Amino acid sequence: MASDLDPTLDLADQLFSLLREANDGCSEYQLIQQLRARRSTHIPHLSLTDRLVLFRTHFLLFNALYRLRDRLWEESSAHLEISALHIQLHPYQSGTAELSEQDPLREYYLDMRHLRETTEQDVEKLLASFWTRMQGGDEKRAALELFELDRLDEPVNLATIKLRYRQLVSLHHPDRGGSTSRLQSINRAMEILQRYYT
Incomplete structure (x- = not known):
């Protein structure tokens, strides 16, 4: 140990x-x-x-x-x-x-x-703005932001996206005490990014 x-x-x-x-x-x-x-x-x-x-x-x-x-x-x-x-x-x-x-x-x-100064409501607004951008047609950017891949210096590829997806699922899966709604957001973002990067 x-x-x-x-x-x-x-x-x-x-x-x-x-x-x-x-x-x-x-x-x-x-x-x-x-x-x-x-x-x-x-x-x-x-x-x-x-x-x-x-x-x-x-x-x-x-x-x-x-x-x-x-x-x-x-x-x-x-x-x-x-x-x-x-x-x-x-x-x-x-x-x-x-x-x-x-x-x-x-x-x-x-x-x-x-x-x-960041409150729980502020964190909720960040997540809500993700869904607003998704519905507004800026889905690729919103998905990259949710995965925190929007500011990487190196180009994003599918391998990087899959690695980040596994990390986020591990962190937020309900079986490990995570949030179902957060996991749904992660899965939705992964579906979108696969369309753009496959």
């Missing part, structure tokens, strides 16, 4: 410890599971089927990841790749202007007001 994480460490330092062990990187879901298994006190240990708990857990994780990425960059010690599907430490390479470019995701996750 994995040993508990040092409770005195900040979440960013705990993530750094976990990512150093994951040579090939890992997904957000795998990081959350490892933090829980090692008894991190920095994330909620409540059911991820609660949409607000899921949002807050996701936000805290990504806030810590962006803080860690900034610190590693300043120290010229490593580069942290952060995407919806894959999080991985890479050796530092000088001469990259990556952090000088405006990154709206980084700005969003480093602003703690988004954590404090």
